[in-house]
Amino acid sequence: MxxxxxxxxxxxxxxxxxxxxxxxxxxxxxxxxxxxxxxxxxxxxxxxxxxxxxxxxxxxxxxxxxxxxxxxxxxxxxxxxxxxxxxxxxxxxxxxxxxxxxxxxxxxxxxxxxxxxxxxxxxxxxxxxxxxxxxxxxxxxxxxxxxxxxxxxxxxxxxxxxxxxxxxxxxxxxxxxxxxxxxxxxxxxxxxxxxxxxxxxxxxxxxxxxRDYRPWGNDLPLQCPTCGTPQQWKRHTDGNTSTFTCVYRGCGGDHAARTDVVTRHKFSYVRPSGAMVLQPGKRMQSAxxxxxxxxxxxxxxxxxxxxxxxx
Ligand SMILES: [Zn+2]
Known part of the structure; x- marks a missing residue:
């Protein structure tokens, strides 16, 4: 110890x-x-x-x-x-x-x-x-x-x-x-x-x-694992699923080609089933x-x- x-x-x-x-x-x-x-x-x-x-x-x-x-x-x-x-x-x-x-x-x-x-x-x-x-x-x-x-x-x-x-x-x-x-x-x-x-x-x-930094208790890296860009991920929420997409337009493809958003690195997180929000310390975007x-x-x-x- x-x-x-x-x-x-x-x-x-x-x-x-x-x-x-x-x-x-x-x-x-x-x-x-x-x-x-x-x-x-x-x-x-x-x-x-x-x-x-x-x-x-x-x-x-x-x-x-x-x-x-x-x-x-x-x-x-x-x-x-x-x-x-x-x-x-x-x-x-x-x-x-x-x-x-x-x-x-x-x-x-x-x-x-x-x-x-x-x-x-x-x-x-x-x-x-x-x-x-x-x-x-x-x-x-x-x-x-x-x-x-x-x-x-x-x-x-x-x-x-x-x-x-x-x-x-x-x-x-x-x-x-x-x-x-x-x-x-x-x-x-x-x-x-x-x-x-x-x-x-x-x-x-x-x-x-x-909402933005630790979606449903998961680590969200500060750097994109595909292109290495340090960033704030672009979040899209659909029901209980939050998807975070790399903001670098060339991510996942040829830098010059400015690849489509589909090829950019993404993370998706789903709200855990039955998760109960606790009131102590609850804020607008976190709990x-x-x-x-x-x-x-x-x-x-x-x-x-x-x-x-x-x-
Ligand atoms: Zn990237």
Whole structure:
């Protein structure tokens, strides 16, 4: 975990709310790139877990890591000086098993690049891990290269609303996102909540949409990929579909020929089905949208204490 950033901000923010020893902060680095390193990590982590001398009412776990852009796997450590990635569920099991008793019912924040949720297999593995460790709520981002600083204000908002003020996280999410257009320009946000009694996990995607700059939560490049022209795309809206056409008249063909508009580079985006416009932060041309919640019935086994010992 790098020093500073949103985690340090959260620590500084939370300390005054827990006077008299009610707040404990643990910063754990990991390198599990080899079997030997995994055992070393397990020993260190189990020792740290043993220092958690009381049951905390609120537990917040923040994992900061890079992901493999193609697979969504999380980087687990180094082998012979080279970084290696591990499958998400396996990674989470190695990393969190020593703390499983302490973190059950807590909140998880994944500060990792977006392939972890964009890739179906890794996102499903993340869901399994969320159930496996009993996180009541989890937050993830889908930006291709997540900039941690951009998440800071949102994390402060949502942690204040839930841990300090006691609001339900689903009710608090729209307000916490509200005016954070800089986060919306950078990343969509996912919320996963878990009802362990019913073995049901629900997840919801929140996207920020701007009519011209981020149509329906999609990145619109500043430069045309065909002709390289930096530009403001020419938008045409037809019902729920917005089409953006390169403004350079020679795009897609012979420069001298001034090709027809049909050959110019185009992007088309359709309003996601069932997207609901959120009122906090809504402007004429932009708003946060909530996509329909997906319910997943999981078959992940309930946590076993022996898994921690078996690392
Ligand atoms: Zn072009």
């Amino acid at each position: 790098p020093p500073g950033g949103p985690v340090e901000m959260l620590r500084q923010f939370l300390i005054p709310y827990y006077p008299g020893g009610g707040f404990k902060f643990m910063d754990i680095e990991f390198d599990m790139g080899t079997t030997v390193k995994q055992k070393e990590y397990a020993t260190k982590a189990l020792h740290l877990a043993a220092t958690i001398e009381q049951e905390y009412r609120n537990v917040l776990v923040v994992i900061t890591d890079h992901t493999d852009q193609d697979s969504g796997d999380l980087f687990i450590g180094e082998t012979r000086g080279k970084p290696i990635a591990g499958e998400v569920y396996e990674f989470m099991t190695c990393l969190l098993s020593p703390f499983e008793r302490a973190i059950r019912g807590g909140t998880l924040v994944m500060l990792a690049c977006g392939s972890i949720v964009r890739q179906t297999a890794s996102f499903e593995a993340l869901q399994d891990a969320v159930v496996r460790f009993g996180f009541s709520a989890s937050i993830a981002f889908d930006a291709e290269h997540l900039q941690l600083a951009v998440t800071s204000s949102f994390l402060l908002n949502i942690i204040e609303a839930t841990l300090i003020e006691g609001h339900d996280i689903r009710a608090a999410f729209p307000e916490a996102l509200g005016y954070l257009y800089h986060l919306g320009m950078h990343s969509n946000v996912l919320l996963l909540t878990c009802d362990l009694e019913a073995s049901v996990l629900k997840y919801t995607k929140y996207i920020w949409s701007h 946060w949208l909530m996509l329909p919640t997906v319910t997943v019935t999981t078959s992940v086994a309930v946590p076993l204490a022996s898994e921690a010992a078996g690392l």
